[in-house]
Amino acid sequence: MLELLRKIVQEVSRAPDVDAVLGLIVRGIQRGMTTDVCSVFLFDTPTQRFVLRASQGLNRKSIGRVSLSSSEGIVGLVAQRAEPINLEDAEVHPAFCFLKETGEERFHAFLGVPIMHQKQVLGVLVVQQQECRRYDESEEAFMVTISAQLAGVIAHAQATGTINKIAWQSKKRIDHRFEGIPGAPGVAIGRVVVVAPLSDIDAVPDKVADDIALEIANFETALERVRADIRKVSAKLAKRLRHDEQALFDVYLKMLDDNALAGEVVERIKLGNWAQGALSWVITTNAQQFAMMNDAYLRERATDIRDLGRRVLAYLQEDSGAQSIELPENGILVADELSPAILGEVSAEKLAGLVSVKGSGNSHAAILARSMGIPTVMGMLDLPYRQLDGREVILDGYSGRLYIDPSDDLLAAYREILREQEEVAAELATLRDLPAKTVDGSRIPLWVNTGLLADVTRSLERGAEGIGLYRTEIPFMVREFFPSEHEQMQIYRRQLEAFAPLPVTMRTLDIGGDKSLPYFPIKEENPFLGWRGIRVTLDHPEIFMVQLRAMLRANEGLGNLRIMLPMVTSVNEVDEANNLLDRALHELQEEGYVVERPLVGVMIEVPAAVYQLRRFAKRVDFISVGSNDLTQYLLAVDRNNPRVAGLYVPYHPAVLKVLDLIAREARKEKLPVSICGEMAAEPGGALLLMAMGYDALSMNATNLPRVKSTIRRVSMVQAKVLLDKVMRMDDADKIQALMIETMDSMGLGQLGAPVVPE
Known part of the structure; x- marks a missing residue:
């Protein structure tokens, strides 16, 4: 069961959207538990109903069409109680609600567990079987475990789904809102600059390439420097390694061939992504595929791929001067984790706002931001920050919100707030030389x-x-x-x-x-x-x-x-x-x-x-x-x-x-x-x-x-x-x-x- 859980979590972690995540979950559980049906009902806020969003075993035509309120059916009862319900024969339960479109009349055994994230019921995970039987304790424990593990993944996929569907080349206005924790009060309107840690292949933001030929040239230069490093190490150790051990360096070099990883990166750059973003996508995608393989030797190749990726990325970042942070006017700095050192590297005159994926409103980065008077939002855990570089956003440091590609109406409303802020600030400035006296x-x-x-x-x-x-x-x-x-x-x-x-x-x-x-x-x-x-x-x-x-x-x-x-x-x-x-x-x-x-x-x-x-x-x-x-x-x-x-x-x-x-x-x-x-x-x-x-x-x-x-x-x-x-x-x-x-x-x-x- 642990191995099954590991594989499912790994598979869904890189799925492109909510539907892909749910499809992977139901297929993985249905196969792994050798049960007849696995389904996911997700809560739809506009309709206030639990909608069948994915199923392996029920009628596929019913997916997206069938739904239940929180007071309907055993699924609704699981959500109401926020606890598992395990039944030998679901049809005899008083809460049973027959859903003809799904073809579930053939199934008797039922186990449903709530999918919960931060006290909220996101949905219900269900398995069913034709025979009349209760799922045993280990099966129920597995379902509860996988539900808890996947709740955050589903919440993240739901929150970021809209952004993920919009490629980094798109400029579509979607008015999508993300919630975080207020860090420093104020409102800012500007464009995002993503700050990525050096040599962190998982933190590289996606950016549109300004010059595709230059990006390819930069990548090939970095690639050649890594090849030279590998050859140098290989030559240095030649007398100390056996022939088969020496061959490992040849494997490394072959991975960097134009027909292997390098070729994939170049193709990705030609589609419009910058070299660092293309490299990150190719390395993480390939590493994930190797990590999910059953063969232990092949699984270990995921580590080799990531190591090669980090080496190439280090040279790319060195050549691009990644240590310096260039901000446009009204730049909104977004980082996985803000630090005082990052604040010390940017131009305060151009900095309009700060967003940190990690941390809270009481972290020292937030305290410094308040000291500097920079609107800040912290703890925005579900933000797909790697895909936001260059996008126009509204940052609301009062409520802890970030709006991606805001509409004209929303922009107008927040510009009015900015105007009112300036009026209050001008009025307060007159108190400068007066004492704080009651x-x-x-x-x-x-x-x-x-x-x-x-x-x-x-x-x-x-x-x-x-x-x-x-x-x-x-x-x-x-x-x-x-x-x-x-x-x-x-x-x-x-x-x-x-x-x-x-x-x-x-x-x-x-x-x-x-x-x-x-x-x-x-x-x-x-x-x-x-x-x-x-x-x-x-x-x-x-x-x-x-x-x-x-x-x-x-x-x-x-x-x-x-x-x-x-x-x-x-x-x-x-x-x-x-x-x-x-x-x-x-x-x-x-x-x-x-x-x-x-x-x-x-x-x-x-x-x-x-x-x-x-x-x-x-x-x-x-x-x-x-x-x-x-x-x-x-x-x-x-x-x-x-x-x-x-x-x-x-x-x-x-x-x-x-x-x-x-x-x-x-x-x-x-x-x-x-x-x-x-x-x-x-x-x-x-x-x-x-x-x-x-x-x-x-x-x-x-x-x-x-x-x-x-x-x-x-x-x-x-x-x-x-x-x-x-x-x-x-x-x-x-x-x-x-x-x-x-x-x-x-x-x-x-x-x-x-x-x-x-």
């Missing part, structure tokens, strides 16, 4: 979170009163090795000088989890509970000391530096970090630098730190809550996992209670407390935090004017009344609804997300 006189400093140098200008333009979080890991991420003390000092100095005398809070190197360095990889089974933050730097004092020295030197003559320690869980970590800071300070003073000890604080990011806050107070000068990670750890939700992104809820009652507790504990110790998570960047969340007693709010520069406008239009009394209501509620969805209703009643609705077309 109508009854309470003032709340608004700081910014930064990481890129461009954040500095943007932050000052929006009236930031300091930096509440400077992510020092960003300069580390965009380099090929650890930056030197002098390089770090120059980077930090620019941040400090730009804001002096306003405070600049620099978080020490925070890597691990979802933030890795290409030259210092951290591979762990559970990275968010592993070696990250202060744990890494204390284990590597040689790295930590360089950074501390660079920070202290950068602060010379300015005096606005604050140092913050991430991922702290114990007082020992704080003591050790303080000792290293004192050592760095003493060293620099001995070397003649006029440096002073800055304020030192800790980030409250894990539950353990919450309950040691009063002990930390004896060792630090301030605390800052990292609400993103704190929420993640409190709710046990990986914020980068789109499957559970819906469970990451900042307004969860437990999160609000902990945030309130932190503020109260800090007041008891007379310790300044700020918050630098994304909750502070949301106007409603800012009101709650202000009412809890946080001394400063730090956020992305883009949202700062909205938060300031909100604070200036309410009283502290109103904010505390709202907080009191919220703290007595026990459901996150109801709290969210109350926040929206309250913002509307205060006349602040326009500061949230706009009403977008359905």
Whole structure:
């Protein structure tokens, strides 16, 4: 059964559309289980019925014509219950509904299992047999297993079917919508540029060839370089290999003949695809065919084919300068997985929007996008991104939607939203030099979170009163090795000088989890509970000391530096970090630098730190809550996992209670407390935090004017009344609804997300 499952999953993974997927499934199961019938009923949203979409064993003329409502037949009952139904004789069941067109009167045994994806019943998978018998437990278990395995494949095939039917040469407008997770608010209209990882044969986008002759020439050049490499290796190993082993290199070379893989690639290029896309299609198609063969030796040739493909692709990418990312005006960058390094490689002036197939709205790439003010959608798992290069799209960062080849009516609606956005932005710009002060006189400093140098200008333009979080890991991420003390000092100095005398809070190197360095990889089974933050730097004092020295030197003559320690869980970590800071300070003073000890604080990011806050107070000068990670750890939700992104809820009652507790504990110790998570960047969340007693709010520069406008239009009394209501509620969805209703009643609705077309 496992072998059958493997073969079916492999076959359907490269099927061109939904119908091909379903055909492969029913044929594979019917043969593999030696049953008389296998059928798939899929739910059709417009008609709200389960339609027979594929069958091996029933009357073929009934496919696409026969359907059942969710209250009809045993198929409807399987969907209603969302659980398997296994019957010896289906005709005697009270829910049995005879479908004459299918010819099913001959069949008695019935086993139906629901096809479920993200809590939704997509359809029902059915097997039937003429004899009266119950399918045994192993058969039922197999059906449940294959249904679970194939649900995602079917969902993906359904979502991408329309796109797949439109070849990459087509310019047809289809207005097709894909759903993801909002990453950064805003709307963008532009053309897609797909970013593919180097030498990843499965991630190459399809593109129309501008010059077919040039693409063929580039491919043949890359091919010849690979042939030369193989011959060189063969000659080098000639004396160490037997004759039959040496012949393996000849097999490699024959695979690259014009009559083999190379010829297929050239033919694909002549059809209009660029060399890299043609190579990817030919290699993956051939590798899949070999992988499904029964003979073990031939199956292994799939690995050889993919290896050859990667070698040729590497040369093609090298010749095309794949490292640089060229954007058109209003470019929408689409990647399998966005990273801070990718953001550092593109022109911010031309970049209109970002889409990431993987990741969630709380990943660091999304946080940086919000900081840069770039509309972003994350976790778009079903997006056929390889086929979108050059297509016009609408990106809706408010709802997490992407529209492919939008219609004129949809374009007009979103252009109106863009116009309204510009009007609101112009109005908010007038608040730049005004304080964030409530109508009854309470003032709340608004700081910014930064990481890129461009954040500095943007932050000052929006009236930031300091930096509440400077992510020092960003300069580390965009380099090929650890930056030197002098390089770090120059980077930090620019941040400090730009804001002096306003405070600049620099978080020490925070890597691990979802933030890795290409030259210092951290591979762990559970990275968010592993070696990250202060744990890494204390284990590597040689790295930590360089950074501390660079920070202290950068602060010379300015005096606005604050140092913050991430991922702290114990007082020992704080003591050790303080000792290293004192050592760095003493060293620099001995070397003649006029440096002073800055304020030192800790980030409250894990539950353990919450309950040691009063002990930390004896060792630090301030605390800052990292609400993103704190929420993640409190709710046990990986914020980068789109499957559970819906469970990451900042307004969860437990999160609000902990945030309130932190503020109260800090007041008891007379310790300044700020918050630098994304909750502070949301106007409603800012009101709650202000009412809890946080001394400063730090956020992305883009949202700062909205938060300031909100604070200036309410009283502290109103904010505390709202907080009191919220703290007595026990459901996150109801709290969210109350926040929206309250913002509307205060006349602040326009500061949230706009009403977008359905």
